[in-house]
Amino acid sequence: MEGRVLIIGLGLIGGSLAMCIKEEHPKAELIGFDADVNQMDIAMMLGVIDRAAGSIEREATMADLIIIATPVQTTGSIIECLAGLQLKKEVIVTDTGSTKAYISKKATCLSEKGINFIGGHPMAGSHKSGVAAAKKILFENAFYLLTPETVVSRETVDRLKKWLSGTRAKFLDVSPEEHDFLTGVVSHFPHIIAASLVHQASRADEGNPLINRLAAGGFRDITRIASSNPRMWRDILLQNREVLISLLSDWQDEMGRVKELLVTNDRESIFEFFDSAKKFRDGLTVSDKGAIPSFYDLFVDVPDYPGVISEITGYLAVEDISITNIRIIETREDIYGVLVISFQTPDDRARAKECIGKNTDYEMSVAE
Numbered sequence: 001m002e003g004r005v006l007i008i009g010l011g012l013i014g015g016s017l018a019m020c021i022k023e024e025h026p027k028a029e030l031i032g033f034d035a036d037v038n039q040m041d042i043a044m045m046l047g048v049i050d051r052a053a054g055s056i057e058r059e060a061t062m063a064d065l066i067i068i069a070t071p072v073q074t075t076g077s078i079i080e081c082l083a084g085l086q087l088k089k090e091v092i093v094t095d096t097g098s099t100k101a102y103i104s105k106k107a108t109c110l111s112e113k114g115i116n117f118i119g120g121h122p123m124a125g126s127h128k129s130g131v132a133a134a135k136k137i138l139f140e141n142a143f144y145l146l147t148p149e150t151v152v153s154r155e156t157v158d159r160l161k162k163w164l165s166g167t168r169a170k171f172l173d174v175s176p177e178e179h180d181f182l183t184g185v186v187s188h189f190p191h192i193i194a195a196s197l198v199h200q201a202s203r204a205d206e207g208n209p210l211i212n213r214l215a216a217g218g219f220r221d222i223t224r225i226a227s228s229n230p231r232m233w234r235d236i237l238l239q240n241r242e243v244l245i246s247l248l249s250d251w252q253d254e255m256g257r258v259k260e261l262l263v264t265n266d267r268e269s270i271f272e273f274f275d276s277a278k279k280f281r282d283g284l285t286v287s288d289k290g291a292i293p294s295f296y297d298l299f300v301d302v303p304d305y306p307g308v309i310s311e312i313t314g315y316l317a318v319e320d321i322s323i324t325n326i327r328i329i330e331t332r333e334d335i336y337g338v339l340v341i342s343f344q345t346p347d348d349r350a351r352a353k354e355c356i357g358k359n360t361d362y363e364m365s366v367a368e
């Protein structure tokens, strides 16, 4: 497609979307605006945008597509600013915010003026921020939730999907309220829990510094998202307050029940607590990059020395086996580490296991 695309907020998500659009629609002109001039400079340096905008007001009136990828609280003010401008009649305005009910209400000022607003939320990302962390493949196979108002025509929604087709994401239409409930459960609430687990460990650490050194493995996995941008998550929580307050009440009840099981030494129910969670977790779809990423992990027990990653990736490269991610979990300090290599398919993982087995005597296992 051809036309002018204005991206407001050139961080992780705005930058990644810019890359996807450029790849799929090379003739489109990508213009970026960010309140932080550094982000615009980096975006230009990395070739993420064609040019930096002097102001929203100047560029928005000439744009065919406007994507707002700022923190959700700011998105509301930008929508208000856009509603005061003489935008093109056929322009589509969309956003990427992690909440939708508040933003959709704000956007009625655009629909009242006949401007097409379609709320959007690519359900993939990372705990990193900023355009330097942007990636073209960030949204591949992820769900991309859209919350079009009924006044927006099917043709317009399809036009937006075409603009965004380079994300290789799976589009799904939901209502803004349904969106906030679903993401409250699978995304926003887990961030609260991850942060509170870290707070608990940090309090324990005050009396026992060994906590810091031992907090590896499972603790690190479950709390990775606690390293996310605090400002972004403050804004998300404040916009999805009601859903999260209700989920917190359910959680408190659940913790009360678990405490009771411990107080009463109820072996059977404690087993059942873990067993039913395992069954539900194991049954979650892994073919979609939704709540659980669709990666097939191979665990390799390796000596923890600097060249080990290149050694293993070298063997895999010779046999042309692609990997999607690689990392070391240091479970036994200084001696051994577990190298976790992720593959896109079970077949790639099986080939990799055979290949590494041929070249080394490292122990390997897979997580089903």
Ligand SMILES: NC(=O)C1=CN([C@@H]2O[C@H](COP(=O)(O)OP(=O)(O)OC[C@H]3O[C@@H](n4cnc5c(N)ncnc54)[C@H](O)[C@@H]3O)[C@@H](O)[C@H]2O)C=CC1
Pocket: 008, 009, 010, 011, 012, 013, 014, 033, 034, 035, 036, 039, 069, 070, 071, 072, 074, 096, 097, 098, 099, 121, 122, 123, 124, 125, 126, 127, 128, 129, 130, 131, 229, 232, 236
């Ligand atoms: N980080 C993630 O994994 C995901 C984030 N989102 C949502 O996408 C949006 C953007 O998130 P990220 O890219 O991660 O954040 P980010 O922090 O990487 O980027 C946001 C950018 O917006 C800019 N900004 C702030 N106020 C502005 C203003 N008034 N005008 C212009 N630019 C302004 C900031 O300078 C920053 O560069 C948020 O609404 C977030 O909820 C959605 C999916 C995933």
Ligand SMILES: O=C(O)C(=O)Cc1ccc(O)cc1
Pocket: 097, 098, 122, 123, 124, 125, 126, 127, 187, 225
């Ligand atoms: O890092 C992670 O796993 C995330 O949780 C990424 C993320 C953050 C915000 C969203 O609205 C959607 C996805």
